[in-house]
Amino acid sequence: MSNSQILKQTNKIFFDKNDISKSKILNILTNALHKCEDGEIYFEDMNSENFIYDDGRLKNVSYNNFQGFGIRSLIGEIRGYAHSSEINEHNIKKAADTIRSISNNYSGIKEISPRVVKNRPLYTNKSPLENVKFNKKVSLLQDINEYARSLDNRVAQVSISLSGSHQTIQILNSNEDTLADIRPLVRLNIQVVVEEKNRRESGGSGYGGRNLYNHWINDKNWKSLVREALRIALVNLESKPSPAGQIPVILGSGWPGVMLHEAVGHGLEGDFNRKGTSVFSNKIGEKVTASGVTIIDDGTIKNRRGSLTIDDEGTPSAKNILIENGILKNYMQDKQNARLMNMKPTGNGRRESYAHYPMPRMTNTYMENGEYCPEEIINSVKKGIYAVNFSGGQVDITSGKFVFSASEAYYVENGKLKYPLKGATLMGNGPDAMKKIKMIGNDLKLDSGIGTCGKNGQGVPVGVGQPTLLMEGITVGGTKTS
Secondary structure (H helix, E strand, O other): HHHHHHHHHHHHHHHHHOOOOOHHHHHHHHHHHHOEEEEEEEEEEEEEEEEEEEEOOOEHHHHHHHHEEEEEEEEOOOEEEEOOOOHHHHHHHHHHHHOOOOOOOOOOOOOOOOOOOOOOOOOOOOHHHHHHHHHHHHHHHHHHHHHHHOOOOOOEEEEEEEEEEEEEEEEEEOOEEEEEEEEEEEEEEEEEEEEEEOEEEEEEEEEEEEEOOOOHHHHHHHHHHHHHHHHHHHHHHHEEEEEEEEEEEOOOOOOHHHHHHHHHHHHEEHHHHHOOOOOOOOOOOEEEOOOOOOEEEEOOOOOOOOOEEOOOOOOOEEEEEEEEOOEOOOOOOOOHHHHHHOOOOOOEEEEOOOOOOOOEEOOOOEOOOOOOHEEEEEEOOOOEEEEEEEEEEEEEEOOOOOEEEHHHEEEOOEEEEEEEOOOOOOEEEEHHHHOOOOEOOOOOOOOOEEEEEOOOOEEEEEEEEOOOOOOEEEEEOEEEEO
């Protein structure tokens, strides 16, 4: 679908169906922002569904539909924001009057008229909710459950979630732009619990992206996810207590990039750096990681979970080099922070919904390839830990301190994987850990499309990735002294 067709479709959803005049809305916006530096009105229509299958039966099916708008005004660091779940002329005018009250001390004037901005679509505009019939979705969940239980008699529980959404947005802003996007999003998660000799362990696997459900109707694809979840569960069934102390840690490719996302990525978001609360504040041009480390945030990868044709302010997404060969090059910016820092917006202005204001957020964040084969990295370690998957973590932006729990890890001795570990927790300081990277693999992989990032109470879909890498002297919390 072309940009003009997308705009025509969004005009029907937001203006024709609600019987409001777009020209009147533009006049309201002009009056509201005529003394402001910037601002926009953001319209959103969201349809979503979620299936939960557990204990051999369909436990919950939920559908949700909402429409709404948010209108924002910006003057320096001051932000006005008002929103409503009902799109009509009265509510838009009332919201506009509210945000206009902050602009009394600004003398600028901006007239607003519609201009279509063309963008290269990165995903289909079709709805995954309409793509596959209800009965076929339920049958898929039943087939997954039966297949998982047929693979091993130690399977005690299978939990499956299938979700999809179809989001339509249109943005009218103070730069005379009319922008629109239609975004699909799907996700399948499988959790398998195994039991043997009164011991229970679990393993999970998932897949998602900005596409349709068709990927999983092919049993070859969903069966591979089931086998992976079962494999991790059985590995954990054989796991031994993790050693504790400062030891070398090998991080696997793909999903372990979530540690990079949390420990470094958030610290590179513009608002934290403008306010001086990030450990990376005022360090552009300085060496902040080990040599060879290049970190990129790329919202332009086709069909990826974190990708966006335009961000939630209307800026086209981009491939942004944040750190290059250890040198800090750039921060991720929305419009407000970019202007205040005398920098350019990077296509990272994101919001959870119309009820939230945009702020700098990651899209798909990953580390570039190095020169080593993964086998070389493992072979170089005399005693250490190989962390393949993480179940969760957190970071303090101001200090850079992080804590991550490994859901699949192995003890490494003399270059060999000896046995799986349980209870391995990685702790440290993000910038400090990045300086301890000694070897970077050549096997860059992005995660399977399951990530959601939280910030200031807002959640948005993201992607992460990295090659295999070796970090020396990382603190590992465990139950056994190394």
